[in-house]
Amino acid sequence: MNDSSNNANSKVTRKVSVAVIGAGTAGQNAFRQALKTTKNIVIINEGYWTTTCVAVGCMPSKLLIAAANRAHTSKYSEEFGIHSEVKINGKQVMARVQAERSHFESFVEKQVESWPADKKIDGRAYINKEGLIEVNDEIIEADKIIVATGSTPFVPDGWSDKLGETLITSDSVFDLSDLPDSMAVVGTGSVGLELAQAFSRLGVGVTSFNRENRVAGLIDNDINAKAIDCLSGDLTFNLGSKITEVGTKVDESDKLVAFIKYTDKDGEEGQWQGDYVLAATGRRNTIKSLGVENLGVELDDDNRPKNLDINTGQIGDLEVYVVGDANAHIPLLHVASDEGFSSGSMVCDKNTDAYIRPPSVPFSIVFSEPQIVNVGKTIPEIEQDPELEYVIGEVSFDNQGRSRVMGVNCGLLHIYGCKKTDSILGASMVGPDAEYIGHILANAITNNITVKKLLDAPFYHPTILEGLRSALRDVQHKMSIPYQSHDAQEDSF
Incomplete structure (x- = not known):
């Protein structure tokens, strides 16, 4: 990462092929993958050696949501003829969240403990003006650097x-x-x-x-x-x-x-x-404090390197890869995992078989009740292409059969269909089982499955997924009748 003639001011204490900075989801995946092909590697981390997801994100939030949904179901079952008095023990709720979180953390910690001790450095890394990594009392020269420093919550000034x-x-x-x-x-x-x-x-x-x-x-x-x-x-x-x-x-x-x-x-x-x-x-990445500008890297307003390749995480022609929340691209665990794996492959000497993550279909889920899902392109993105003819198929879940049976009948699904190709461009939904409907639509977009092909698939009755069929039928109908709208029919029951 540097010209040795410029190293007069810093005494290098260790030379490595790869240095991974950050031990969250992306960093751990990168380290494990690179370790398969080189033993001359270190991973540097400040703080806990688990992941954002396990410690403060996906898992503890879902534990809290699980308790909340149990309470809600218990308190509001009168319409089913079930009456109960619910007492919520706040200390017990939070104790379970913390205990189960510790359980999940133990799996990650066990993995980290299995790594060679001489390849783990606990401390804050900084890239100095000579392109060397300073951490604790060490000066590390790395041929390749993977930056996976994650993000922290944003708090307004003051x-x-x-x-x-x-x-x-x-x-x-x-x-x-x-x-x-x-x-x-x-x-x-x-x-x-x-x-x-x-x-x-x-x-x-x-x-x-x-x-x-x-x-x-x-x-x-x-x-x-x-x-x-x-x-x-x-x-x-x-x-x-x-x-x-x-x-x-x-x-x-x-x-x-x-x-x-x-x-x-x-x-x-x-x-x-x-x-x-x-x-x-929101959360903000912390890459600015790492000293990447000393490598000639310029950051944009989102603290993302301006010449970052979002498919590989590589910064221009530098042997520096920014992955996970650190690149401020798509701050989701499964994306961080893919990016870490990809970067861990890219830094290998023989990386002809490296897995390079293709651009994924945008897909987000909010685990509220009802759930909220966005898949693929948004309406503004679709409308940016004046040649693109599209229709919006919809279905309300307010009277959808199984949703009403379950007492979760509040929701709306929009599917954006392309008239020329019979393909699904995107979708937005609030409603029951949205996470499953979202997965089906994301897979359809990824694999170029047409509306007709989706409708050829079985839809079992009575299921909430029948609502997806109603919306697809509405897309198909509107594609065949220009300049007319059509209200989707509810499922038969």
């Missing part, structure tokens, strides 16, 4: 000082020892929405704030409106609001509480106060 211990993030919320009485969740992206609904269903008084009148980043206006409608039964939304001030004060019972002053969507001023403010305002 909030940490003003809110103090009343401020929590997705990195700290799962360490609560008990459920609070009240909470403001700022941000209605996937993390904010999932946590807000889960805490609300567990008896916490939750108010959700967002600058836009949107949830889950939904771009399809009809799906967004339906999602807000379906979720409003659990949540108090303050959408389209602008937060003007945050801070703490002592309330009438001499308790320190957080407060938020805001202007709502109608221009009216308001104030919220409660136990905690959960900042769910």
